[in-house]
Amino acid sequence: MRRIGLLGGMSWHSSIEYYTKINSAVTERLGGHHSAQILLDSTDFADIRDMQVAEDWAGMDASLAATAQRLVHGGAEAVAIATNLMHKCAPAVEAAVDAPLIHIVDAIATMAKRQGHSTLAVLGTKWTMLDGFYTDRLEAQGIRTLVPDEETCLEVDQIIFDELTQGVFTDASRARYVEIMKDLKARGADAVALSCTEIGLLVPPESAPLPAIDSVDAHVAAIVEWMLAESKSSTSKIANQRLLADR
Structure with a gap:
């Protein structure tokens, strides 16, 4: 081994x-x-x-x-x-x-292809969603990406650092993340990448409104x-x- x-x-x-x-x-x-x-x-x-x-x-x-x-x-x-x-x-x-x-991005791309997904919604920190180092690597492997608008990206980021990384998981934040996932699904995402390692602790893949790939x-x-x-x-x-x- x-x-x-x-x-x-x-x-x-x-x-x-x-x-x-x-x-x-x-x-x-x-x-x-x-x-x-x-x-x-x-x-x-x-x-x-x-x-x-x-x-x-x-x-x-x-x-x-x-x-x-x-x-x-x-x-x-x-x-x-x-x-x-x-x-x-x-x-x-x-x-x-x-x-x-x-x-980690290569691992997500591999799993997305294996599961037959072509358009991933990406949820994570504001840098993960907006800076390109993450979504560009997915796009280079043939995976189209969607992220929320900038204001929503900042909201997602705030929940991550004010709550999730400190071990706080609330029903209100869970409901908000599910709502954001539904919006991304309506825009054409056929799956969502839980691209912060704590998001799967808040919204387990089985609770997401569309197929979810837990980055962990x-x-x-x-x-x-x-x-x-x-x-x-x-x-x-x-x-x-x-x-x-x-x-």
Whole structure:
């Protein structure tokens, strides 16, 4: 099994989901007492949040690059940023380490295509929805994207940082997010990407008014596929060796 390095803590509420779901998937695939080989570097989100508010992207690039380097030096064979927004720093992370980055947007695009979706509504922080680093990457993979108007984007963003990243999940915010999803569906979205790792905790995919791709679930699927790729190869090799021995 390959060892993954998670850049976590942004927020810790969703990092718990990553840790739980990766381990659950590995146990389901391999059985018995198997669990995932994970290195987790969990930051103090207050430091990152201060830089977000100041839009100090150079500072965030440096912080996440240093985290990725610690993980790789500790034995991680690939890294994954356990948050959607901070993939804005993905190029800096990729440049800082000699290890692959498992990108959350690629994971969402893969799942959308597998499920037959061509137009994704994207809900996340204001930067995720409006800055292009996220939607442009989806568009480049043949997935059309829709986002709310700017005023609604700011409302979605405020709920994320005033509530969700602090572990607050209210019925009022849930109802508002569902209403926004309905509007995006009316505009032509055939699915919605829950492109903030805490949104799935507020509006589980089964509660959404249109098919929903939880970014955590998509990312975890890609991470586990990478982690077990060598395991599959080794299992096949062992099976072949046994077959030859039987002959």
